[in-house]
Structures are given as C-alpha cells and as structure tokens.
Amino acid sequence: xxxxxxAILGLGVVGGGTYKILxxxxxxxxxxxxxxxxxxxxxxxxxxxxxxxGVEREKVAANIQEICSNPDVDIVVEVMGGVEPxxxxxxxxxxxxxxxVTSNKELFCKYNHExxxxxxxxxxxxxxxxxxxxxxxxxxxxxxxxxGNKILSxxxxxxxxxxxxxxxxxxxxxxxxxxxxEAQKLGYAEANPTADVEGYDAAYKxxxxxxxxxxxxxxFSKIYREGITEISVTDIEYGKKFGYVLKLLATGKNGxxxxxxxxxxxxIKNSHxxxxxxxxxxxVYITGDCVEDVMLYGRGAGALPTGSAIVGDIIYCATHSxxxxxxxxxxxxxxxxxxxxxxxxxxxxxxLNAADKPGVLAKVSSVFSKCGISVAQMxxxxxxxxxxxxxxxxxxxxxxxxxxxxxxxxxDASEDIAKVAAVIRVVE
Amino acid sequence: xxxxxxAILGLGVVGGGTYKILxxxxxxxxxxxxxxxxxxxxxxxxxxxxxxxGVEREKVAANIQEICSNPDVDIVVEVMGGVEPxxxxxxxxxxxxxxxVTSNKELFCKYNHExxxxxxxxxxxxxxxxxxxxxxxxxxxxxxxxxGNKILSxxxxxxxxxxxxxxxxxxxxxxxxxxxxEAQKLGYAEANPTADVEGYDAAYKxxxxxxxxxxxxxxFSKIYREGITEISVTDIEYGKKFGYVLKLLATGKNGxxxxxxxxxxxxIKNSHxxxxxxxxxxxVYITGDCVEDVMLYGRGAGALPTGSAIVGDIIYCATHSxxxxxxxxxxxxxxxxxxxxxxxxxxxxxxLNAADKPGVLAKVSSVFSKCGISVAQMxxxxxxxxxxxxxxxxxxxxxxxxxxxxxxxxxDASEDIAKVAAVIRVVE
Numbered sequence: 016x017x018x019x020x021x022a023i024l025g026l027g028v029v030g031g032g033t034y035k036i037l038x039x040x041x042x043x044x045x046x047x048x049x050x051x052x053x054x055x056x057x058x059x060x061x062x063x064x065x066x067x068x069g070v071e072r073e074k075v076a077a078n079i080q081e082i083c084s085n086p087d088v089d090i091v092v093e094v095m096g097g098v099e100p101x102x103x104x105x106x107x108x109x110x111x112x113x114x115x116v117t118s119n120k121e122l123f124c125k126y127n128h129e130x131x132x133x134x135x136x137x138x139x140x141x142x143x144x145x146x147x148x149x150x151x152x153x154x155x156x157x158x159x160x161x162x163g164n165k166i167l168s169x170x171x172x173x174x175x176x177x178x179x180x181x182x183x184x185x186x187x188x189x190x191x192x193x194x195x196x197e198a199q200k201l202g203y204a205e206a207n208p209t210a211d212v213e214g215y216d217a218a219y220k221x222x223x224x225x226x227x228x229x230x231x232x233x234x235f236s237k238i239y240r241e242g243i244t245e246i247s248v249t250d251i252e253y254g255k256k257f258g259y260v261l262k263l264l265a266t267g268k269n270g271x272x273x274x275x276x277x278x279x280x281x282x283i284k285n286s287h288x289x290x291x292x293x294x295x296x297x298x299v300y301i302t303g304d305c306v307e308d309v310m311l312y313g314r315g316a317g318a319l320p321t322g323s324a325i326v327g328d329i330i331y332c333a334t335h336s337x338x339x340x341x342x343x344x345x346x347x348x349x350x351x352x353x354x355x356x357x358x359x360x361x362x363x364x365x366x367l368n369a370a371d372k373p374g375v376l377a378k379v380s381s382v383f384s385k386c387g388i389s390v391a392q393m394x395x396x397x398x399x400x401x402x403x404x405x406x407x408x409x410x411x412x413x414x415x416x417x418x419x420x421x422x423x424x425x426x427d428a429s430e431d432i433a434k435v436a437a438v439i440r441v442v443e
Numbered sequence: 444x445x446x447x448x449x450a451i452l453g454l455g456v457v458g459g460g461t462y463k464i465l466x467x468x469x470x471x472x473x474x475x476x477x478x479x480x481x482x483x484x485x486x487x488x489x490x491x492x493x494x495x496x497g498v499e500r501e502k503v504a505a506n507i508q509e510i511c512s513n514p515d516v517d518i519v520v521e522v523m524g525g526v527e528p529x530x531x532x533x534x535x536x537x538x539x540x541x542x543x544v545t546s547n548k549e550l551f552c553k554y555n556h557e558x559x560x561x562x563x564x565x566x567x568x569x570x571x572x573x574x575x576x577x578x579x580x581x582x583x584x585x586x587x588x589x590x591g592n593k594i595l596s597x598x599x600x601x602x603x604x605x606x607x608x609x610x611x612x613x614x615x616x617x618x619x620x621x622x623x624x625e626a627q628k629l630g631y632a633e634a635n636p637t638a639d640v641e642g643y644d645a646a647y648k649x650x651x652x653x654x655x656x657x658x659x660x661x662x663f664s665k666i667y668r669e670g671i672t673e674i675s676v677t678d679i680e681y682g683k684k685f686g687y688v689l690k691l692l693a694t695g696k697n698g699x700x701x702x703x704x705x706x707x708x709x710x711i712k713n714s715h716x717x718x719x720x721x722x723x724x725x726x727v728y729i730t731g732d733c734v735e736d737v738m739l740y741g742r743g744a745g746a747l748p749t750g751s752a753i754v755g756d757i758i759y760c761a762t763h764s765x766x767x768x769x770x771x772x773x774x775x776x777x778x779x780x781x782x783x784x785x786x787x788x789x790x791x792x793x794x795l796n797a798a799d800k801p802g803v804l805a806k807v808s809s810v811f812s813k814c815g816i817s818v819a820q821m822x823x824x825x826x827x828x829x830x831x832x833x834x835x836x837x838x839x840x841x842x843x844x845x846x847x848x849x850x851x852x853x854x855d856a857s858e859d860i861a862k863v864a865a866v867i868r869v870v871e
Contacts, residue, residue, distance in 0.1 A: 036591060036733050043593060047658040144588065152580070152588035159587070160580035161571065163464060163754030165471060258544040288740065291719065305464050306578035306741065306751035312716065313737035323734035326591030337765045371494035 017047060019333040020055040020087040022076070024111075025095035026065055028120050029145070030057075032318025033092055033325045034068055040326070042375070050333050055087040058104075079104045080137055083111035090140075090332055092325055095118040096109050102126055109133040109141070112336055114338075116328040118145035118321055120219040124235050124387050127223070128347040140338040142328035147220040150320030151313040152327075156303075157227040164303030166228040169267040170442065173220045174317040175295035176204045176211035177243050177263040181280075181294045185251050185261065191244060203295065213242035214278040217265045224278050225267035233267070233354050234348045239357070241279035248342035250366060250437045252271050253408055255398060259364070260290040264442065273354030282364055283442045361412045362391070362441040363419050366402040369428065376433045379407070386422040388414045407433065413443060444473060446762040448483040449516040450504070450541075450684035452532055454493055457546050457573070459754045460746025461520055462496055465646040468754070478761050483515040486532075495578075507532045511539035518760055520567075520753055521545040530554055537561040537569070541767075544756040546573035546749055548647040552663050555651070568766040572757035576725045578602050579741040579750030580755075585729075594656040594732030597849035598870065602640035602646045603723035603744040604632045605671050605691040609708075610721045610763040614690065617700040621673060621820040627662050631723065639757040642706040645693045652727070653695035653704050659781050660774045661695070661704055667708035667785070678794060678865045680825060681836055682710050687792070688718040692870065701782030708790055710871045790819070790869040791839045791847050795854065797861035806860045807835070814850040816842045835861065841871060 020039065022167075023030050037052055044052050056076045059065045060172040065075045074083050082091060091108040093115060095101045101122050102338050110133060117123060121128070123143045134141035144154045148171070157166075172178050176198065183194045195212070198204035210216045225233040238385075242264050251261050266274045283290050288310050292298040297315025302308050314320035333353035335397045349355070369375045383390060399405045411419070423435045449465065463790060465480055484504045487493045500597035506508050507528075507837025510519060519536040519616050521543060523529045530752050533543050545551060551558070553572045556601050572582045575597070575742050575871045585594075600606050604626065609623045623640070626632035636847050638644045645668045653661040679689050687710035696703045711718050722727040730736050740750035760766075777783070797803045811818060820838040827833045839847070851863045 032733075040593070044591070047590070059753055097466065134530060150589075150737060152584040152737070152739075154578040159807075160583055160755045161578075161751065161761050162475070162758050163468065163472070164751055165468070290718070291716065303578075303751060305460075305747040305754070307609075307745075309741035311580075311737075311739055314735045317735075319733040320735055323589065323592055323731060324732070327588045330590050331587050335763075335765055337763055426732060431753055 017050045017333070019050050019052045019327060019329070021052060021092060022056040022058070022082045022085070022088045022091045023054060023094065024057040024058045024101070025093070026057055026068060026279050027096070029321045029325070030092070030094040030400045031068055032322035033094065034070070036319065036326050040067060044330065048330055048334055050330070051380060052333070054330065056082050056085055058082060069311045072118070074127035079107050083107050083113065088113055090114045090116060090329055092329070093119055094306040094325070095119065096121070098122055098125065105130060106133055108138050110138050112137055112139060114140035114142075114332050116142045116145070116325055116332065118325060119353055120146040120216065120223060124219040124222040127376035132243070132382055133336070135214065140332040142332055144222070144328050145321050146299050148221050148299060149315040150323040151297060151299065151311050151315060153224065153311050154227065154310070156311060159226065159310065161303055161306055164305045165269070165302060166303050167269060168302045169224060169228050169299060170289060171221065171265040171291050171299040172262050172289055172297050173265050173299065173315060174211055174214075174242065174263060175297060176208065178211065178292065178297065179218070179295045180212070181243060181246070181261055183264065184246070188248050188252070188423045190248055191246055214240045214263065217263060217278045221267060221276055221278055225274070228267060228301070229269045229274055232349050233237050233274065234349055237276060237349060239279065243280050243430065244321055246280055249440045250364070250439060253366065254364065254439070256393065256394070257364070257410060258285050259283060259441065260285050261439070262289065273356045275356040276360045277359065279440060281442050286443070295393065297351040358415050358417045360413050360415055362413050362443050363436065364437070364441050365409045365411065365419070365440040366407070366437040367407045367434050368402070368434040369407045370431060371399040371405045373405055376407070382422050382425045383409070383411070386418045386425070388418050388422055408437070410441060445478045445761070446512045446687040447478050447480045447757070448517045449480060449520060449757060450484040450486065450510045450513070450516045451520045451522065452486045452529070452833060453521070454487040454489075455522065455524070456746045457749045457753070458522040459496055460750035461522065462498070464495060464747065464750045464754050471722050472758065476758055476762055477484055478628060478758070480757065480761070484510050484513055488815060489669060489699070507535050511535050511541065516541055518544060518757055520757070521547055522550070523547065526550055527554065537565050537567050538564055540567060542568035542570075542760050542801055544570045544573070544753055544760065546753060548574040548644065548651060552647040556660070559584045562766070568760040570760055571651070571751035573653055573757050575748050576727060576753040577741065577743040577745060579725060579727065579739050579743060581652065581727050581739050582655065582738070584739060585652065588732055589729065589731055589737065591824065592733045594729060594731050595696070595697060596730045597652060597656050598717060599649065599693040599725060599727040600690050600720045600725050601716055601727065601743060602639055602642075602645040602691060603725060604636065604726065605645070607631050607723045608640070608649050609674070609689055609691065611675070612676055616676050616680070618635070618676055619674055619681070638809070640672055642668045642691065645691060645706045649693040649704055651697060655704070656695060656729070657697045657702055660777050661702065662760070662777055665704060665777060665783050666703035666740060667707065671708050675865065675869055676707055678792070678867060681791065681794065682867070683836070684822070685792070685838060686713050687711060687819065687869065690717065703787045704871070705787065707868060709766070709868045709870050715870070718799075769851040786843050786845045788841050788843055790841050790871050792865070792867040793837045793839065793863065794865040795835045795837075795861040796830070796864050797835045798859060799827040799831055799833045803860055807854065810850050810853045811837070811839070814846045816846050816850055832861070834864070840870060863871050
C-alpha cells in the first residue's frame with residue numbers, strides 16, 4: 016500500500032481538526048483509496064498542545080527545515096494563516112519538493128503567483144480548496160466542473176462570522192455590538208474581529224474565486240469592500256417589510272463592459288436561495304452561460320468542515336500525479352486588458368430622516384430625478400419623532416453607484432430637506 | 444496549442460447542446476485553457492438534423508468504426524442514452540484508445556465495471572459527471588472533495604420531470620394526470636414518462652452517487668423504488684397543514700447496521716433547504732462525518748446545463764493525463780460484505796378514511812400500538828363524507844417500514860374501522 020507522509024504547520028482549530036480526521040480515518044482511507052496516510056511531523060510552538068492532541072513528542076518539529084529535510088514527508092499542510100512566516104515556510108517546502116495543501120486565503124490571494132511558480136518549478140502539487148468557504152467544494156467546481164462556461168456572475172455569503180451576526184440581528188432584533196460580544200464569547204468571532212466584520216476575509220476569498228471564475232487574476236486591491244459595523248437593526252426590520260433579507264454579499268460580475276468585484280452588505284429578496292443561508296452556513300450562487308444557476312451550500316468554517324477540504328486535497332494529491340498549474344494564468348497582477356467597473360449598477364434602499372413638513376417629498380424626488388435615480392417603491396414609516404423628522408424609505412430601480420453618491424451628498428447638503436440615515440444596495 | 448478532437452454520438456437535446464457550447468466557446472477555451480477543441484465527427488442517423496446544427500456534411504460518420512479509426516478524434520462524447528447500442532459503441536471507442544465522456548446514467552449504473560475495466564486497460568479516460576444531476580457538480584464533489592469523509596447520508600431531488608410535476612401540483616392544486624399532460628406538451632416530460640415518474644431515472648442516479656459516496660458498488664437492484672403516479676393533491680394539501688412539502692426523494696444512508704437506498708415520494712419540513720428546490724431544479728443534500736451538511740443545487744437537466752457538465756469533463760480530460768479508475772472498486776456487483784437494510788426507519792404520514800362512529804380512534808390506536816408505532820400528531824380533517832367516513836391523519840414518530848406495512852394490512856382487513864387512503868414517508 017502506498018504510504019503518504021503528511022506534515023501539519025500549525026495545530027490551531029483547522030490544524031487540529033485535520034490531525035483528528037487523518038488519525039481517526041486512517042483505516043478508512045486504506046480501504047477506500049489504498050493509501051496509508053500518516054502524520055509524520057507537525058510544526059507547533061506549543062508542544063504540550065500537540066501532545067494533548069495525540070502527537071508523539073518526537074514528531075513535533077523544531078523548525079521548518081526539519082520538515083523540509085524529512086524524507087517521510089510528502090505533503091505539507093499549511094494552516095497557520097497570515098502572510099508570514101506562512102509564505103516563507105510554504106516556499107521552503109515547495110523548494111524541498113513537498114506538495115502543499117493550504118487553507119490560507121490571505122496568502123493565496125496575495126501570493127498565488129509566486130507560490131504557483133515555485134510549485135511548477137519543483138513539480139509539486141499546490142492545493143487550496145480549504146482557502147475558500149470551508150467544506151463547500153467551490154474551488155474544484157470552478158476549476159474542473161464549470162470551466163466550460165463563461166461565468167457571468169457569482170454571489171456569495173462567504174464569511175461565517177458576519178452571517179452569524181446578521182442572522183442573529185435579524186432574528187432577535189439585537190444590535191450589532193451586542194451580537195458581536197456574544198459571538199466573541201461563543202468563539203464565533205475573534206477578539207479582534209476586523210478581518211471578518213470589515214469584509215477583508217470575504218474579499219480575500221472573492222479574489223481567489225473570481226480569479227478562477229473569470230480566468231484572469233483579480234487582485235485584492237480591485238475589490239470594493241464595506242463591512243457590517245454600521246448596520247442597524249432598524250434597517251434590517253424596514254427591509255423585511257419590503258421582503259428583503261440583509262446579508263454580507265461578495266459579488267463578482269463579468270459583463271460585456273468589464274468585471275466588477277465587491278464585498279458589502281446588501282438586501283436580497285427573501286425568495287432568493289441565498290436568503291435562507293443562515294447562521295454560520297455559507298453559500299456561493301454561480302451563474303454561467305451554459306449551466307445557468309448553481310448554488311453550493313454548506314459549512315464555511317470550522318475544524319472538521321475545513322479539515323474535510325484539506326483532507327480531500329491530501330487524498331487528491333496522493334492519488335493524482337499530474338498537477339495542474341496556471342489556474343490564475345500565473346500573473347501577479349491583473350492583466351492590463353482586464354477592465355474593472357467601479358461605478359457599478361445596482362438598486363438601492365435609501366432611508367432618510369425627513370422634516371415632516373410640506374414640500375419635502377417633492378424636493379427629495381427632484382434630487383433623485385436630477386441624479387438619474389428612478390424610485391421603484393417608497394414608504395413613510397412610523398410617526399414624527401421628537402426631532403420633527405419622519406423616516407422615509409425609498410427603493411430605487413437599478414441605477415449607478417455614482418448617481419446615488421451624488422444624490423446623498425445633495426440631500427445631506429440641503430439644510431431643510433432631510434438627512435440620509437442609511438444607504439444599502441439591493442440585489443434585484 | 445494542443446488540438447483536441449471530439450466526436451459526439453447522438454445529436455439529441457444534450458448532444459446538440461454540447462455541440463453548440465463547443466462551437467461557440469472555441470475561442471474562449473483557446474484563451475482559458477490553451478486548447479483548441481474541435482468537433483471532428485458526429486454519429487447521427489438524421490444527417491439533416493446534424494447539418495441544420497452547423498455540422499459539415501463530411502463530418503457525419505456513417506458508423507462507429509469511422510469514429511474509432513479517425514486519428515483526429517481524441518475524446519468521444521456518448522449522449523445516446525439507453526444500454527444498446529451505446530454500450531457497444533463506448534467499448535469500441537475505449538478499445539480504439541479514445542477517452543469517453545458520457546451522460547448515460549442507465550449505462551453507467553449497470554455496466555460501469557465493464558467500462559472502467561476497458562478504460563483502464565486501454566489507458567483512456569472515462570468521465571460521467573453529466574450522468575447525474577445535469578450541471579450540478581456532484582460526481583466530482585464526491586470523488587475529489589468529500590472523499591475524506593465517511594458520508595452518512597445523501598438526500599437528493601434528482602429528477603427534474605417529477606419535481607416539476609410535484610411543484611405544479613402543490614402550487615396550483617391540479618391533479619397528477621393534468622400536470623403530466625401539460626408537462627408533456629411543454630417537453631418537460633417524455634411521451635412515455637415511465638422512466639421519470641416511476642423513479643427509474645432517479646434510481647439509476649442514486650446507484651451511481653451512493654456507490655461513490657459509500658465507496659462500494661450499490662447496484663440498481665438494491666434500490667427500493669416507488670414513483671409519484673399515485674400521489675394525490677389531497678395529501679399534498681394536508682401535508683402543508685403539518686408544515687410539509689412533498690418531493691420525490693432519492694435517499695442513501697450509510698449507518699452502523701448497513702446501507703439503505705431508496706427512491707420514493709416523501710414529505711419534508713418546509714424549513715429544510717431541499718423543500719425550496721422547485722420546478723425542474725435539482726439538489727443533493729449530503730451529510731459527512733467531517734464536512735457536516737453540504738447542498739449542491741442547480742439545473743438537473745437540459746441541453747446547456749448538461750452540456751456544461753460534458754464540456755467540463757472534456758476540458759478536464761484534455762488537460763489531465765493521469766486518469767483515475769476504480770471509483771466503484773471495479774466490482775460488477777455489491778461486495779458480499781455490504782449489508783443492505785430493507786426494513787428501514789422513517790416517520791410516516793398515514794391518511795385513513797375512518798367510519799365516523801364511536802370507538803374507531805381507539806381501535807386504530809390499538810393497531811398502531813400493537814405494531815410498535817407511536818403517533819406524534821393526529822388530526823381529523825373536514826366533515827363526514829357521503830360514505831359516512833371522515834379523514835383521519837396521523838404523523839408517526841420514527842418507526843420501521845415493516846411495522847407500518849403490518850398496521851396497514853391490519854386496518855385494511857378490519858371491516859369496521861377504516862381504510863388506508865395514503866401512506867407517505869416523512870423525513871424528520
């Protein structure tokens with residue numbers, strides 16, 4: 016039986032999950048794939064943590080060189096996260112002829128070019144299914160199933176923490192700050208939640224996924240990014256009245272005029288399949304010119320779901336000998352011919368605090384009209400507040416981002432009309 | 444640039460779709476994958492049909508031997524359907540050293556062993572993503588993504604025709620016969636709809652999918668099969684009151700006591716992700732011991748969605764040189780060690796036409812109790828009919844299939860209690 020030696024760099028949540036799966040399923044893989052996968056080494060500063068997991072003390076490596084020079088190690092699993100030292104370690108392993116399986120979205124998003132060049136040069140495999148959307152098989156679907164399509168669009172709920180927070184805010188009417196605190200207590204959000212709540216994590220993943228989907232490098236820097244920290248329960252509740260659910264959406268579109276890539280909160284119709292993706296579940300909704308609509312749904316994070324993706328890559332790597340490269344056309348930057356659209360089209364939800372006096376609606380309408388915004392629905396909500404203002408909500412027809420920015424600044428600049436309380440994009 | 448010659452056997456719906464995709468996307472694949480895919484031959488009796496699609500007259504082959512001996516053909520796409528002559532043709536092509544991409548679920552379900560042996564012997568690729576659930580990437584997900592899991596269960600809506608019919612019946616309250624007629628008119632159902640409405644098509648697919656999921660051959664003959672022809676709008680409507688949606692489900696479970704595989708109509712909670720899979724959309728809901736729940740959703744049939752899966756396989760075949768075999772352990776029959784469970788566990792919806800007189804409920808309850816059936820919910824619906832009977836509906840707790848069969852025969856045998864009007868399994 017073929018022996019496959021694995022080293023794991025980092026025994027955090029995902030590394031620990033991967034170790035556990037490999038250990039408990041060793042016999043299963045002997046039967047199912049006729050391979051004997053053995054964890055030959057781990058790199059983990061906290062030796063006692065490794066030992067507590069069941070790792071033999073002598074298998075805890077002192078440094079990356081020990082792993083690179085270990086002839087029993089065939090495949091290295093990098094689950095450390097962050098750019099350094101992960102990048103140096105991965106390159107060291109590739110140069111030493113080890114194949115690499117990584118869950119590191121930031122590293123792969125930023126340095127895939129360098130890593131792929133090194134993998135190819137050294138005839139090693141480089142696999143990253145676990146970098147995006149945990150156990151959901153979206154990378155391979157784009158690479159090996161949907162690659163015959165022109166992918167027209169991709170809308171994803173691809174960050175578990177923010178989806179958990181928004182689901183809770185919507186279900187319980189509790190504020191962002193309160194839900195965040197609870198999520199941190201439960202371990203669903205990090206002590207420093209910035210990467211999740213500000214949309215960085217989703218943007219790394221969108222960079223990787225849209226590069227695959229659109230067959231051209233989509234750098235992180237080209238992705239418009241807006242987080243969920245400013246979202247209020249008030250707007251989630253008003254949205255419900257219009258039949259909308261609020262989600263942090265990662266959107267990639269490949270149209271005739273160029274590519275648009277953006278991560279921001281958005282309202283989506285409650286009948287859309289993505290609307291019922293709740294809690295820490297994730298999903299990617301892909302539209303191709305042949306396949307029409309496909310949705311891939313599941314656990315986007317967690318020790319065992321992400322471990323499932325890593326182990327899938329390990330088995331694939333161990334049972335295939337021809338590795339594919341150039342999945343991102345091996346460029347570090349976007350091709351100069353790729354056109355990016357920043358002034359994208361969308362429908363919008365706009366909430367105003369309007370003075371409750373005659374003529375206000377006419378003035379607002381006139382601003383909208385001047386900016387090329389056509390209103391699809393309008394609603395005056397509730398009673399006049401102590402400030403003499405009343406909430407006015409508009410749902411616009413599809414218009415351009417810059418039109419809305421202009422309207423917002425005109426309304427805000429007017430002393431006597433209204434103040435803009437919230438602007439949220441709406442998926443039509 | 445690498446040239447890839449393709450032959451298409453059969454220019455029906457899927458063959459025509461595949462031809463169209465390859466022709467229109469030729470330049471796209473030159474750019475995205477650096478391969479030039481050209482349809483070098485088609486096998487189609489109706490030459491004018493081929494010509495109308497745009498095939499040059501000289502590329503319409505007179506017989507399979509012309510294709511086998513054509514050195515320009517690298518990959519043969521078999522989209523004829525049915526066992527013969529498809530099986531002979533596929534074997535001929537494999538023996539001639541051509542790789543094969545097929546959408547033929549009946550052929551692959553019944554003869555995968557023979558085909559895989561021939562492919563391996565001749566160092567050819569054999570791909571069948573299009574055989575199950577059209578454009579939804581479920582085969583490769585099971586083979587290359589989720590293969591590190593012990594798959595515990597798989598529930599699929601994997602037949603578009605029946606899902607269309609059941610969705611219509613539920614939405615419009617129209618009878619099976621009426622909706623079938625309409626579906627036939629619209630081309631959603633065949634003139635002879637047996638393969639779809641009696642569950643054969645779903646059972647072929649379940650055989651293929653569960654063989655992959657459970658890493659052991661699951662023959663068609665082991666699959667319990669029941670179609671939708673007896674389903675009445677009455678039960679769909681009553682089911683709604685209990686929060687259920689009726690679907691034709693293909694279920695595979697791999698438990699400690701053995702494997703169960705079955706295709707039958709079933710009620711599923713309207714909050715389950717599968718409940719909102721409507722019309723001709725399909726989905727497979729997979730639960731693995733690591734990945735937890737994953738759902739893959741999309742178009743399960745149609746010229747372009749199924750063509751998308753075929754073209755995905757063609758590109759994969761053209762860009763990978765090491766083919767994998769033994770995906771079904773290369774056995775023709777189930778391994779003797781595989782235990783199949785026929786007396787499976789389920790909850791049940793049981794509708795009785797009960798005599799509207801004292802003591803009836805006590806007698807029914809006594810039968811249920813004697814048969815080991817515990818009732819979770821009970822409801823008496825509507826008024827006493829002209830026959831002096833009233834509908835009684837029971838939702839049972841989980842029990843065994845044989846318990847319900849016994850109860851049904853006891854109730855039906857009793858002259859004075861009630862008649863069993865419907866029994867439908869319920870997914871808990």
